Amino acid sequence: MTSQMVEIHTPDLKWWLAHLENDFHPVHSIDLFVNTLKRRSVRNPTPTAVGTAQLLLRLIAAHKFTSIQNLVDYVLSLETRLSAARPREMSIRNMVRRVLGIIREEAENAGYGDHFKAAMEASQAREEPLAAKPARPPLMASHTSFANPTQASVTSLFNILSQSASPQAVSTANSPSQSGVQTPQNAGLPPPQPLSAQKDIRPAVIQDIRELVEELESSETSIAEYAPQLIHKNEMIMTYGLPSTVHRLLLRAAHKREHDFTVVVVEGSPNIFKHTHGAVMNKIPLTDQDDTASEAEAAAVRKSLQERGVQVIVISDSDIFNFIGRVNKVFLAANYVLADGSVLATAGALNVACAAKALMKPVVVVAGSHVLCPVTSYHQEVLVEMGQPVTVGYEEGELLDRADFPNPLVDLVEPQFVTMFVTNNGIVSKTTINRATLDLYHMPEADLV
Structure with a gap:
């Protein structure tokens, strides 16, 4: 009996x-991606953003939506999971916010901006009775992307829409119907029409999401152009580790022969020193897509x-x-950049x-637009994830049996330590990063988490 080799x-x-x-399957693929995220098989900002955007692209293309409200509700329910x-x-x-912004833009272009606003307000009204029963871990202060009604100071993407709505429309959206079930109808607006009666905005939405995916995949290349x-x-440049975004930037600077400079790389012990040495020795692909390139392209x-x-x-x-x-x-x-300019970076x-800062050296933070988060927090410790204590080296002993070894995976770098940000959309000073982030998501102010 011959044994077969199974490739895992x-x-x-x-x-x-x-x-x-x-x-791809509309139901099975969602469950599979949820399990993949839980197992951290797809992790870190860029792979997660690309995976989420690609999933949203196929789900919107495959799902038969009956109305704009049905489309909005579907995207919001997926974000929650x-x-x-x-x-x-x-x-x-962030990707869900960008997709919702695309839907809003295309709905307004088709003359259905009021239907989109009504859909968002109805979704917010339906979530209000569930606010006391949070369905996600306590990182975010709200059940979904919009504000918790018990926290009046919290502003979200969806509150933008309600601010421009008339008081009569808001009161109707927030009041229960005679049947005791919240309905998406607003005063002064017609009932939601099926997409067969409306202009189907899905082709335009799908095309815009494809452009968003292309932006994600080319963000590092766009950053390197600066x-x-x-x-x-x-010049002498110092980096902490050698992540692919910074690595590409340095390679682009070295492409011209007149750019003669020195790079000092901090190895980043104990969590990333193996990756750092591998990147310096050129043994680690810059991105996951490098494996699909031809041998000549990869060598270049x-x-x-x-x-x-x-x-x-x-x-x-x-x-x-x-x-x-x-x-x-x-x-x-940067892993993530908050609206106030704080940076989540490798520990x-x-x-x-x-x-x-002590020696007045400029600090340049490199970040794609997909890691700019329109959020801020008064409880910043909830944003820091802890790793395995076994990574921290120690020797056995009696006292060590009673010692704790916290191993944070990220550091929160406050805005006063940062000089400027480099994104795929341009170079931004720390004083304008807040406005640049909020403009990206069309929000008047940041969410509080």
Whole structure:
């Protein structure tokens, strides 16, 4: 009896995109993505954002919506399920906000802006009785993306729509019908028409979501185009680790022979030092999509910094202050950027930012637009995720049996440590990042989480 070799594939973004391409099912794929998020098989902001946007694209194309309200309700219900699976992965909610913005824009272009507003208000009214029963872990202060009625100061994407609505329409949307069931009808508005009676906005929405996916996939390349404006000849640059966004930026700066500069890379112990050394030695793909490129394309992209004439120095975290006085700029990659300019970055980045501020060195934060979050928080500790204590090195002993070893995976870098932000939409100062973020989502003020 011959044994067969079974090839086991670890689920990741590449696997998820292949599933959507070949085995997509409207119900099964949602459950599969929820389980994938819970297992952290797809993690980190960019892969999660791409996976969520691709799922939304196919669901909207496959689902038979009866009205604009049905379309809005469907997207909101999906956001609730996905956010509950990974509440700290804020790129999920960011993608839902972007898709809702697309739906609103296309509805207004088709002359159905009032129907979209009525749908959002009706969705908010139906959630009010459930506010006392939160259905997701306690990261966010609201059950869905809109505000909890018990917190009057909280403003959300959906409150924008209600502010421009008439008082009569709002009172009708928030009042129960005679049957005791909330209805989406508003005073002065016709009842929701089926998409057969309305102009079908789905083709335009699908096209806009495709453009959003293309923006996500090209965000690192777009950011790298600003390298000549940021890095100059004979400069010394310090980075914490070597994440793909910063790596591409440095490679682009080194592409021109006159850009002769030095890079000091902090290894990022204990959580990312293996990745840092692998990236410096050019053994780690810049992105998950690199595996699908041809061998010649991969060789061109993966040409190391050293091969392009850049001197790379890897130092331990304890040597940060010894080198910070010699560097000209510090580059940090952001996991997420909050509306007030606070940055969630890899644990240890705060040490670099503090040292840079002490010696008045500029700190440049690199972030794609999909990690700009229109939220702020008074309880910032809930945003910090803890990792496995076993990662922290120690030796056995009697006292250590009673000791705790907290191992945060991210640091919260406050705005006063940041000089500027570089996004795929341009270079933004820290004083205008709030407005740039809110304009991206068409919001008057940030949510409170």
